[in-house]
Amino acid sequence: MRAWGREKGVEVDVDEVRLLCDYASDYLEVNELGDFRPATFEELLLEIYPRKVIAPPESAPETVAAARTLVEFLLDSGEIGIKTAARMRVTIDDIEPEMPRALADTTKFGMAKSLFSAIGPDSLDLAAAAEPAARDTGAGCDCPGCAPLPPVHLPPQEQVARGVREVPLLRDAHRLVVWMAGGGRTTTVRRSLRVKDARAVAGELGVQSPETVWRLALQLGLARVVGTAVVPDAAFRPLEERPDGELLDLWAATVEFLIEEQASLTGEEVLDQGMPAVHDLLYRLQSPVPMDALADYLREYMADRSLGRLDEALGRLAYAGTVQWGDDGLCLTPHGVWGLRELYAGMGMDAPLAPDLAEGDASGLIAGLITDALPPEAADRSVLEWLSRRTPEQAASELLGAVVGAPAEVRGIAVTIVDRLGHEAAVVVRSYLDDAELRPHAIHWLSARGLDAPPLTPEELLWVSVDMLALALPAAEADPEGFAENIAASGPPPHLIEDMWRVEHPDVVEVLELLGNTLSDRAAAKAARKAAFKARSRGIR
Incomplete structure (x- = not known):
């Protein structure tokens, strides 16, 4: 489309067109460009967008313009005929005055959009990171749709895929499909599990919340229901056999299901219904939230609702794979961060990525390690990647040179990284024996490797x-x-x-x-x- 736009002299809003195509594919069975119909745009712009996308009513003209551009592209590329294009244009003309009202109609909002829009910065005051400044819109809006999301560091896609393969919820969804289809079991006319089957799968397979897992399996297209008979999808494969790209798509759809469908996974109503709020909080804070702080947050968020055994409920929430519980509290898993960012981007929110620390110089690396509050594995990965792009001598020279006269915290980060280097860096390290602040660290570095070094004086040992x-x-x-x-x-x-x-x-x-x-x-x-x-x-x- 970019090439087509340059050729035709047409400005193409590729991001907005991508959203149109994504939602048409996800919800309206538009699998190829030629599957677009006039009614597709009506459902997209007046039903799907108001339900899913956090966007102010005044943004409607941009989306309508993107839809018109898409129609012209479909026509020029031969995907649709002249008569179909004409009907699409008439449909979009009719939609144009209606779309702003649809975006403003809160009764059309989906559950996730309603909850995300209700979470203002005041609800996220567990730390300064949870109080992002509102965009300068001139309207004084303080909802997350107008409050920028913080930049996040994403793990490599292979790490995301590796984590997804181990998600208990997804593994159980695959097992449940095999169990249903292999046993010739049928669903109710509404495609739900029969009571006896739900009881059996919980007992035989140990599946938590069988009905929710079954709804996820259908949502992901792992199985089809023909009449009431269960048929595995033609492309059904175990998680271990799926390529990474396919797994990422599967996981993005799973996170959307958990947030948008309000999956009853934990048995704790406050947590199930507050799932978007909890995930949004963890994404914005980018650090673990202790149990007591999370309990207080949920009580405030879900006012007038009782809060039961939160510790047990959180354990069941970890089953979904988006969060993990550690000594410091609850936080998102690496693949949880990835999936939530995909969800935000799909809702039309700006979900920025933090700069890659390995791309910068030594000062940028050290500053990022101090200010970004990275999880230990992410910080270690950034350091290793930064070092891999330099010889030991270059790394030592950049790091030590960047912290001459610097505060102790900055100097300590550099010294800690230099400590990873081998004997090849000795000449550079030795050159800093004349620097009063780095000299004791250089002596320690050399001595630890059995290299010649002056002894530490009592004063230097104290320092x-x-x-x-x-x-x-x-x-x-x-x-x-x-x-x-x-x-x-x-x-x-x-x-x-x-x-x-x-x-x-x-x-x-x-x-x-x-x-x-x-x-x-x-x-x-x-x-x-x-x-x-x-x-x-x-x-x-």
Whole structure:
């Protein structure tokens, strides 16, 4: 279409046309361009768009214009005839004045669109990341349709596909189709599972929420119901045998089903009905949400509804594959992030990608690792990719050169990455023995590899101890209890702490105060508080 537009001198809104084609394919059985009919546009623009796409009424002319462009393309490419194109133009002319009203009619909204539109930034105040600024629309709107989504880092598609192959919900959907078709079982006239079959599949296969799993299998096209007989789709294959691209399409449709259809997976009504809200919260925060905070959020969101055993319900939600529960709380799985972004994009929302840290220089890599709050596996992947594009000497030179005179946190990130490098980087590391702040780290790096290095003086040992603790200050502020546990197991001894006040380090007072407030060893904590007092006094003098 882009080439056609250039040839014809026509401006083509490719993104809007793609949405038209995606929804026509997903909901109106338009599998080829020639399948478009005049009625297709009527359903698309007056039924599907108002139900699915978060878009203000004033955006209707853009979508109508894209539909007209699509008609001209279909005609010029021979997909439709002149008479069909004429009928399509008349239909779109009739639709044009109606579409803004349809987009504004809340009774037409689908469940996901209604819930997403109801979640304002005030509902997402568990962290600053959940309070995105509204777009400058001039209307003062604060719904997510006007509040930008945060940029996200996506895992490689092969990792997404690998995760999808292990999703229990999808595996059970495939098993259920085989069980139904292989046993010659039939559905009710409404294509639902019979009560006895639902009970049997739960008992024999251990499938959670059999009716919901069966609805998903039909939604994904894994099976067809002919009359009441169950027939596997002609392309039905186990997850292990499906190529990655096919799996991604399957997963995108699964996430849409979970959010849009309000799948009753967990048995906890508040969580089932709040599924769009919970997923949106996790996507915006990009960090785990503790159980108590999530419970408070759901109580506020679903006012006047009782909240039962949330921990059990969350375990069942993890069965769907979009979320995972860890020590720090609930967060999206990598394939959950991927699938939710696909859903947002399909709804017409701007779902930006964060810059690839491996594409930038050393300063960009370090800044991204500090500010982007990446999951550990994503951060590690970015670092490895960045290193793979450089020789060890180049990597060491860029990293250490970028942090000369930098704060401890920035310097610590660089030193940690350089620690991954082998002997090839020795010449570069040795060249920083003349830098007062990097010298102790360079000595440690060389000594750890059995290379010639000057010994650390007592003053340098104290300085590097303070410097490494200063690196941990942001993490300690974010998770005081976790830091206290770690420092109790591997913190400096009292005799070392007592002398830290002498160190010429800009963060020494803050480090000593942190130790004084977190060390479980009373003697060590007292030594830290005493040393902090001396350091402050020295600064006053």
